[in-house]
Each structure stands twice: as structure tokens, then as C-alpha cells.
Amino acid sequence: MSPTAASGFFFFLLSVSGTVSLHLPSLYLKRDELVQGQYDWGVTYTSTQICGIKGSTVDIHCYYTYPSKVNKQVINVQKTLWFTKGNNNEPVDLRTDSDYIGRVTYQCVDKACTLKITDLRQRDSAVYKFRFITNHPDGKYTVEPGVTLSVTDLQLQVIRSTVQQDSTRAELKCQSTCPPHHTTYIWYKNGQIQGQTSSSSVDLYISPADRVFCAVKGHEKFPSPSVYLPNLPSVSVSPSEIVEGSSVTLTCSSDANPAAKYIWYKSDTHLKSIHEEPQFVFRSIKSSDSGQYYCEAGNTLGTSRSESVSIDVRYPPNLPSVSVSPSEIVEGSSVTLTCSSDANPAAKYTWYKENQTLYEGPKGIYLFSVSSDDRGLYHCMSVNKHGQINSSVVFLNVQCK
Numbered sequence: 187m188s189p190t191a192a193s194g195f196f197f198f199l200l201s202v203s204g205t206v207s208l209h210l211p212s213l214y215l216k217r218d219e220l221v222q223g224q225y226d227w228g229v230t231y232t233s234t235q236i237c238g239i240k241g242s243t244v245d246i247h248c249y250y251t252y253p254s255k256v257n258k259q260v261i262n263v264q265k266t267l268w269f270t271k272g273n274n275n276e277p278v279d280l281r282t283d284s285d286y287i288g289r290v291t292y293q294c295v296d297k298a299c300t301l302k303i304t305d306l307r308q309r310d311s312a313v314y315k316f317r318f319i320t321n322h323p324d325g326k327y328t329v330e331p332g333v334t335l336s337v338t339d340l341q342l343q344v345i346r347s348t349v350q351q352d353s354t355r356a357e358l359k360c361q362s363t364c365p366p367h368h369t370t371y372i373w374y375k376n377g378q379i380q381g382q383t384s385s386s387s388v389d390l391y392i393s394p395a396d397r398v399f400c401a402v403k404g405h406e407k408f409p410s411p412s413v414y415l416p417n418l419p420s421v422s423v424s425p426s427e428i429v430e431g432s433s434v435t436l437t438c439s440s441d442a443n444p445a446a447k448y449i450w451y452k453s454d455t456h457l458k459s460i461h462e463e464p465q466f467v468f469r470s471i472k473s474s475d476s477g478q479y480y481c482e483a484g485n486t487l488g489t490s491r492s493e494s495v496s497i498d499v500r501y502p503p504n505l506p507s508v509s510v511s512p513s514e515i516v517e518g519s520s521v522t523l524t525c526s527s528d529a530n531p532a533a534k535y536t537w538y539k540e541n542q543t544l545y546e547g548p549k550g551i552y553l554f555s556v557s558s559d560d561r562g563l564y565h566c567m568s569v570n571k572h573g574q575i576n577s578s579v580v581f582l583n584v585q586c587k
Contacts, residue, residue: 237364241408360400438481502573525550525566
């Protein structure tokens with residue numbers, strides 16, 4: 187039999203806030219003719235919710251009852267067990283469960299049974315159920331819903347802080363969702379004990395290189411994570427070659443606890459604040475976005491500023507401008523054709539008369555002595571690895587002497 191309505195059993199749950207407990211009235215057989223002596227079967231868990239700190243020990247208690255006889259058969263308990271895995275028909279005894287080997291013990295005396303779990307681990311968070319088995323063919327009992335165990339870590343919280351020139355004065359609180367009672371807290375800075383308190387709060391001065399954490403006395407092997415100021419932030423740029431119009435991401439990262447928030451700057455001018463996000467993204471970067479960038483990482487304990495990184499936006503040549511000097515050209519005189527175009531990297535230039543190449547080189551200046559045969563249409567082309575563009579056409583009118 188199992189304690190369900192389908193098998194003829196009923197039970198009721200009562201949960202009381204504060205010290206939470208579960209009272210399960212006895213489970214009664216409808217077939218009264220089968221029961222002699224004590225008329226109840228049941229299990230009572232003393233708490234429905236239990237919490238424990240990682241590394242500590244927890245006790246889970248229950249009481250159970252059963253009739254002294256059924257159909258003149260004397261009832262004896264043959265086995266008691268606790269389990270989290272399997273079902274009511276085939277439970278896995280915690281003493282044989284590989285996750286608990288060496289960490290669980292039962293103490294069962296006079297219809298009371300206590301499960302003790304040592305060296306709590308977060309994976310121990312589960313629902314624990316008690317089962318007793320008697321010599322009666324149907325005398326196997328497990329009561330739902332069981333006891334829920336929650337295992338949590340210690341956390342060190344910064345309650346308030348005052349940032350000073352060389353250090354930060356901080357009020358810290360060592361806490362857990364399962365606060366221990368009547369315990370002593372040990373406070374550490376850079377691995378060295380700073381003191382012990384009965385209070386979960388303390389005031390400390392924290393320098394940029396300090397690491398502060400807490401532990402509960404007796405469980406020093408399971409301290410809280412350290413709190414500390416942000417380390418020197420590192421900045422990365424992606425992609426490594428930046429072309430105008432592309433998407434560019436600046437990423438700032440800094441190890442800090444509490445986690446850092448980030449602010450980006452360009453050439454000492456406040457650029458943008460990205461709360462809890464370390465990235466600044468240019469969806470379509472422009473040449474005017476070139477410059478020096480740095481980020482600042484900050485948490486409640488202080489701030490740290492990165493070194494600057496240079497953003498050099500590459501782009502194809504703009505429309506070249508051309509000029510002819512002098513403005514009046516006489517046969518036999520010297521003429522200078524000039525072509526210039528803004529580009530990154532710098533453009534190379536080619537001068538053409540009609541479709542004939544006259545000059546190629548890094549400078550857009552072409553100097554020559556003219557004759558009447560040089561009269562005609564001229565243009566230049568500027569080119570770099572990102573593109574090329576032709577100038578407008580100029581007419582060279584050579585006058586006879």
C-alpha cells in the first residue's frame with residue numbers, strides 16, 4: 187500500500203510560517219476489519235523546508251507510527267531508509283547512493299528517525315523522503331511531499347562604502363539565504379584573519395590590491411567569494427582592421443566583485459555609459475570616429491581606468507580635386523597638374539590624357555613642358571586598397587607663342 191487516495195489513504199498538510207513544520211495526521215485504512223490494536227499508520231516530518239550552508243551539517247527528523255497487529259499478525263519494522271531518487275516502490279537508499287557515500291547516517295530509535303548529512307554540497311539540494319517497511323505484505327509507507335533541503339553559499343555583500351584617496355571604507359555583511367544561528371563570523375583580508383565577530387556585519391578599509399572574504403567558524407574551508415575593487419581593465423577592438431561603414435566593437439573587461447559597470451571615453455570627453463555592459467558598438471563606423479578611447483570600470487568599492495587604444499578608421503579615396511597652374515598656358519612653358527584626395531591609407535595617383543597614362547606615383551603632381559600637342563582633356567585617378575575614384579575632367583588649352 188502507498189499513502190494515496192487511490193489506495194484508500196488520505197493525509198493533510200499544515201505549514202506554519204516562521205519555524206516551518208509539517209504535521210501529518212495518521213493515514214487510516216478504510217478496511218477497518220484488517221486493523222487490530224493501534225488503528226493508524228503514519229509519518230510526521232518536523233519541518234517541510236530546511237536550509238544549510240555549503241560545507242555544514244544538517245539533521246532531518248521524522249516520526250512514524252504503525253498498528254501493533256493486522257489480522258492478528260504482529261507488525262514489525264524490518265527496514266527504514268531515506269531517499270531522493272527513485273519512486274515510492276523502488277527508492278534508492280541514500281546510504282547506497284554514490285552522491286552521498288560516507289556523508290549520511292541514520293539514527294532511528296523508538297519510531298523516530300533522523301537523517302544526518304555532513305559536508306553539504308549544493309547538489310544536495312533536493313526533496314528527502316522517509317520510508318519504512320514492515321513484515322506485512324502491504325506495510326510499506328512513504329509520505330509526500332517530504333522535506334525540501336536547500337543548500338546555499340555564503341555571500342559577502344557591500345552594504346555601503348565611502349571611496350577615499352587611497353582606500354575605501356566599506357560596511358560588509360556576511361550572509362546566506364540560510365542564515366546560521368548563534369555563530370561566529372571570521373573576517374579575512376588577503377588570506378589573513380582580521381578578526382572574529384558575532385555580528386554578520388563589519389567595517390573595513392579596503393585598498394585596490396586587497397581581497398576580503400568571510401567564513402563561518404567551524405566551516406572555514408567554505409568561505410564566501412572575495413570582494414575587491416576592479417582590476418586594471420583591458421580593452422580589445424574587433425575587427426583588428428577597421429574600415430568605414432563596418433561594425434566595430436570595443437570590449438572592456440575587468441575582474442571585480444561586485445561586478446563592474448563600465449563607462450567609455452574618447453580623448454577625455456565623456457562618450458557613453460553602458461550600465462552592466464562592457465561593450466561599445468559602432469554599427470557603421472565613420473572616419474570621424476578615429477581617435478583614442480579608454481574605459482573606466484567601477485563598482486561600489488572604487489574605479490579603475492584602462493590604457494588608451496587607438497581607433498584608426500580606414501576608408502577609400504574621396505572625390506579628387508584637381509588644379510592646373512598657371513591658369514594661362516603658353517607653348518613651351520612649364521605646367522603643373524595637381525591631384526589630391528583624402529584617403530586612409532594614403533592614395534596613389536595616376537594622371538591620364540584621354541586614355542593615355544602620363545604619370546603614376548604617390549604624389550598627385552605632374553610637371554611638364556607643354557607643346558601644342560598637349561592640348562586636350564586630362565583627369566586623375568586616386569586609389570588605395572579600399573577603392574578607387576576618378577576626378578572630374580579638366581581641359582588644357584595651350585596657346586601659341
